[in-house]
Amino acid sequence: MSADTATTAGGGPRGWARDLGMGIRFAVGGGREGWIRTLLTALGVGxxxxxxxxxxxxxxxxxxxxxxxxxxxxIDPPDTAHRSAATLVSADVDTSFRGDPVRGRLLRPDGAKAPVPPGVGALPGPGEMVVSPALRDLIGSPEGRLLRERLPYKDVGTIGEPGLVGPGELAYYAGSATLTTGNGGHRTAGFGARNVADPLDPLVLTLLIVGCVVLLMPVAVFIATAVRFGGERRDRRLAALRLIGADVRMTRRTAAGEALFGALCGLLAGAGIFLSARQFVGGATVWDINVFPSDVTPVPGLAALVLLAVPLSAVAVTLFALRRVNIEPLGVARSGAGRRRRLWWRLPLPVAGLALLLLNGKAGHGGVDPYLVAGGAALFLLGVALLLPWAVDAAVARVRGGPVPWQLAVRRLQLSGDTAARAVSGITVAVAGAIALQLFFSAIQGDFMKITGMDSGRAQIHTSLPSRDVATIRKMISEFRSTEGVRRVMATIDASATRPGPIRPGEDFRPTTQLTVGDCATLAELAHTGSCRDGDAFIVKDSTGAVDGDYIAKTARPGGTVDFARDDEAGDRRTGPRLWTIPASARTVASRPDATGRMAFGIFATPGALDLKLLDHPTARAVIQIDAEVPDAVEYVRNTAARIDPGMRVSPVQNMERDKQFASIQKGLQTAAVATLALIAASMLVTMLEQLRERRRLLSVLVAFGTRRATLGWSVLWQTAVPVALGLALALAGGAGLGLALLHIAGKTTFDWSVVWPLTAAGGALVLVVTLLSLPPLWRMMRPDGLRTE
Known part of the structure; x- marks a missing residue:
């Protein structure tokens, strides 16, 4: 390039295009060093x-x-579809296996034109099933032996992708010859109902927005760091460019062109890594989240934003970085050595972020503004990242003396502390955001936890089985008691008891109460029965001593008669009367909650007090204690339930129940946090290797002059340790500040310090691991032959 050409470099679009193109040519034709720098930049940006x-x-x-x-x-609500050749009866038979949900549905077609669920080629016949690939793999493995016993069907087909939410979902459809609308089934004319999701709670919305900002901000910080790789060598090349006549603006635009080329290569690398990695996502399940590779497709608008923002950011960051560098024809002078960084323009950013967050007010009063929350969190975390270089400069500015490794490290930080600060800025932002999120989590999770009233100390499982057949109910009780791992079964048979005779004037329906049949030990769990033997009966009121309205008083009286025949919705009897006389010896006792928190009232009777064949549409309930020392005791109980009736409901006894919407958001953020931490670890390693490569010649010079490798190794470690310590301290303060602002939005005052220290320790451990991984390349670079050049 001639000097005349260089000096005529001007502004405008043509000048920008020419200078950016020159920078790209320098990046392409920069030899081995240039390509190494470009590859590192591309890897980091990618x-x-x-x-x-x-x-x-x-x-x-x-x-x-x-x-x-x-x-x-x-698609049809229960019992609204009329039977035809184009309908079928279905019933949910979902279960669980070792904590993993198993989705099941029984099907019985009404005719040849019955609808087929998505992903299924043909309806399975009686005793047959079609299964998801993941379920087939599980039941075919030794680990799935117990689950295989629970599914006594012949495998005749596979559920395709349209019928599964993810490749790892455990699901099946089974054919039935006995399923009817009278024993738990519902008739439908097809599939494809729209499930309207509940609107997000304002606190959950705040959590989701802040989570996205916290997860993406470290990525943006690292991309900005990656495009500045090789800055010192680049500056020396620009000085040579100035020597042949280029002005300052031209050299800066040329440098931006080099960064632009690295960013474009990074876009290609990132797209390649993304397309390759998404082929393996189907085999990974993190916190119950599992997706098909085809689902991992960027929204076109967001993908276009990434493709535009990354190259533009590369240009902007390069120009911004060069504002402190004086590139002259005979060398490069960094103004940082003579002029300390200013705090006045950095501090307003986190302050403005906090102000935007506080403008939201409290989430319980009118909701939250997503733009204010996102903008406030982003500004605050950006401010934390920008404060780190100033903090490093301020901390090492007046440090003097100490061991030789310490002096070497401090001098390096005094001359170019921004390089070391950039290496840990990503982890600083990530830890600060994670601390704020965890503080917010711990403060609001109580709002999404419901006390169920259950007592898992008295029992661990409860089941229910509606059945017209009392023999099936007796079988259920007997088989549960003989199941492996079951210590105790408290089983009852429930039915309705109605006052005999017609509806009287002024009544809308006949007074009705509940009948509960069980042995003495079981009834003692439900009421304060006192002494009891088979053949006894009780009138049960609530624990306050008041009879439950007039219904019990009008129906359940010692020596009175009740009718077990149930009325239909119009109040008409569906069968003849089923009369039973309550023993005159029946005592009135107070109710007490069972292990599930349910309070039973009405008539309690032991099996010897009445003929169970009189009951109309009884329901069996069982509350089960299991032996915690028996492995898979819960699975044995589920197998017994499925063997008795696939439609039997088996549920755990839980003291607390978490809101599903909140739990799903939490799982999603945890999954994304794992990916972000993996990226931070990889990016820090790339950044550290790039810094060591830049110092290779300096390290070789010191080794050639006799400096011990241990001295240089410790100096490099101190150069990392000081910014890390300052970064974690800044992250601790920043995370606590952002967390307090989020607590203000939630209207909470609880500040749980116990969630802060593990995150800080995790950030420090991550940096330690990355530093240890960088030691082998460091030893290889500390050789005198590193002075060799061409």
Missing amino acids: LGVTLLLGAASIPTMLETRAQRSDARLP
């Missing part, structure tokens, strides 16, 4: 782009999962 494209795919993943979930729901 890792960030991969995660950004993954984040841009989240809306698509959620939408496609919801669509496939809705597509398999029956």
